[in-house]
Amino acid sequence: xxxxxxxxLNIPENADSExxxxxxxxxxxxxxxxxxxxNFMFLGINNDSSEEEYKQAAQQKIKKIKEAYxxxxxxxxxxxxxxxxxxxxxxxxxxxxxPAPIQPNPATPELTTASPTTFAKxxxxxxxxxxxxxxxxxxxxxxxxxxxxxxxxxPLYVTPNKNHTVPTRLYATWDGHxxxxxxxxxxxxxxxDGKYVASxxxxxxxVQVRDLETGKIISKFxxxxxxxxxxxxxxxxxxxxxxxxxxxxxxxxKADEYKNxxxxxxxxxxxxxxxxISDIAFNTDGSLLASASFDGSVMVWDMKEHRTIWTSLGTxxxxxxxxxxxxxxxxxxxxxxxxxxxxxxxxxxLWDAKTGFELHVFTDNKDDVWTVDFSPDxxxxxxxxxxxxxxxxxxxxxxxxxxxxxxxxxxxxVIFMPNSEVVISAAHDNNIRxxxxxxxxxxxxxxxxxxDEPYGLVVSPDEKTLISGGANDVLYVWK
Numbered sequence: 001x002x003x004x005x006x007x008x009l010n011i012p013e014n015a016d017s018e019x020x021x022x023x024x025x026x027x028x029x030x031x032x033x034x035x036x037x038x039n040f041m042f043l044g045i046n047n048d049s050s051e052e053e054y055k056q057a058a059q060q061k062i063k064k065i066k067e068a069y070x071x072x073x074x075x076x077x078x079x080x081x082x083x084x085x086x087x088x089x090x091x092x093x094x095x096x097x098x099p100a101p102i103q104p105n106p107a108t109p110e111l112t113t114a115s116p117t118t119f120a121k122x123x124x125x126x127x128x129x130x131x132x133x134x135x136x137x138x139x140x141x142x143x144x145x146x147x148x149x150x151x152x153x154x155p156l157y158v159t160p161n162k163n164h165t166v167p168t169r170l171y172a173t174w175d176g177h178x179x180x181x182x183x184x185x186x187x188x189x190x191x192x193d194g195k196y197v198a199s200x201x202x203x204x205x206x207v208q209v210r211d212l213e214t215g216k217i218i219s220k221f222x223x224x225x226x227x228x229x230x231x232x233x234x235x236x237x238x239x240x241x242x243x244x245x246x247x248x249x250x251x252x253x254k255a256d257e258y259k260n261x262x263x264x265x266x267x268x269x270x271x272x273x274x275x276x277i278s279d280i281a282f283n284t285d286g287s288l289l290a291s292a293s294f295d296g297s298v299m300v301w302d303m304k305e306h307r308t309i310w311t312s313l314g315t316x317x318x319x320x321x322x323x324x325x326x327x328x329x330x331x332x333x334x335x336x337x338x339x340x341x342x343x344x345x346x347x348x349x350l351w352d353a354k355t356g357f358e359l360h361v362f363t364d365n366k367d368d369v370w371t372v373d374f375s376p377d378x379x380x381x382x383x384x385x386x387x388x389x390x391x392x393x394x395x396x397x398x399x400x401x402x403x404x405x406x407x408x409x410x411x412x413x414v415i416f417m418p419n420s421e422v423v424i425s426a427a428h429d430n431n432i433r434x435x436x437x438x439x440x441x442x443x444x445x446x447x448x449x450x451x452d453e454p455y456g457l458v459v460s461p462d463e464k465t466l467i468s469g470g471a472n473d474v475l476y477v478w479k
Contacts, residue, residue, distance in 0.1 A: 368385060388410060
């Protein structure tokens with residue numbers, strides 16, 4: 001037997017309009033909770049159902065609730081429905097309280113009743129009110145479904161000031177590497193054309209490439225071990241992959257071919273954190289590839305001649321050039337003339353990209369430096385450290401421009417927006433913050449409810465999309 005509309009809303013047949021409205025809203029809230037809690041029994045599906053099946057089940061239930069609400073909240077349609085229900089179930093008792101009789105409209109006396117099989121034409125005002133109720137209900141239910149499937153988890157964010165356009169809301173979450181609470185997504189990269197995003201995990205041998213618009217996985221690379229860092233070549237369909245065993249791969253993701261770069265790190269720094277390639281960078285035309293390692297070494301590779309140009313192995317000698325601890329970040333200047341590196345030795349160093357000559361040592365960070373970046377216009381250098389400080393220097397004068405203290409934990413990543421006017425920081429206080437370079441002023445904050453520390457962070461070339469990765473095997477897509 002088909003379920004009655006009263007049963008759909010779980011109300012008695014003599015319920016008034018206010019109870020009908022409250023029941024419909026309650027049902028919608030229950031569906032919302034069932035989706036969030038993955039209550040497959042409430043939605044009438046299997047516990048191993050796909051995301052699409054969850055969505056379809058929720059939409060179907062909402063459709064039934066909307067149908068019940070529209071019919072039962074209008075006295076005329078409800079009266080006809082009750083008559084139809086009574087005819088289909090003649091053994092049921094008549095309603096104890098009948099709906100109010102249909103009153104004629106004085107302005108249109110010929111439209112005083114409706115036949116049992118057709119609806120009378122509604123007065124214009126009532127029709128408009130009904131349409132408005134339908135539109136509002138559809139909007140509310142649509143937002144609920146959209147919010148869950150495209151904007152989960154619900155973010156807390158501070159809208160940035162009007163002088164800068166930056167991503168402000170959580171658009172989507174993507175997973176699929178491995179369901180493990182111990183898996184960290186350190187490695188994220190967006191292709192230069194803004195079409196693809198690649199991601200890799202620190203304890204798993206898998207790189208995934210997705211379509212940036214749809215999130216669909218289009219390619220996988222499973223040869224490397226424990227992915228530490230990923231970078232796209234600026235002009236070719238090549239993804240550089242750095243691993244925890246100091247190996248460096250060049251993967252052609254369109255031809256699905258790869259080769260191991262004969263470019264191994266053998267720095268002098270030893271200890272528990274001395275394994276692996278920490279960061280890699282291509283210069284502007286892709287002719288040079290630079291890499292940094294936790295063993296203290298820095299290397300530059302000629303992509304055309306397939307040879308190492310220069311190497312700094314690191315040193316324990318305070319009088320010698322080179323880092324005294326693991327190197328954590330590396331970046332080229334836009335004109336490819338210099339390279340900047342950051343280290344656990346509390347310093348940021350500037351190198352001649354062709355010769356490896358150490359040009360300058362920045363000592364304004366007071367704790368381990370975790371990350372560095374060059375601004376796209378070449379004017380600024382930024383770093384983030386364990387003391388939760390962001391330092392910005394003038395790349396030409398080497399003078400400290402700003403020391404920004406706004407986070408409450410380790411600043412794990414800093415990157416410049418393509419316009420060079422904004423620097424973005426991701427910290428272990430679970431915040432992603434935007435800062436105005438010129439003033440050092442705080443622009444806005446993206447904050448997730450999930451208890452994961454953001455590590456990886458990239459922004460699309462058009463500045464419209466920001467992607468972050470953390471300690472729960474999930475990519476967060478902000479727009």
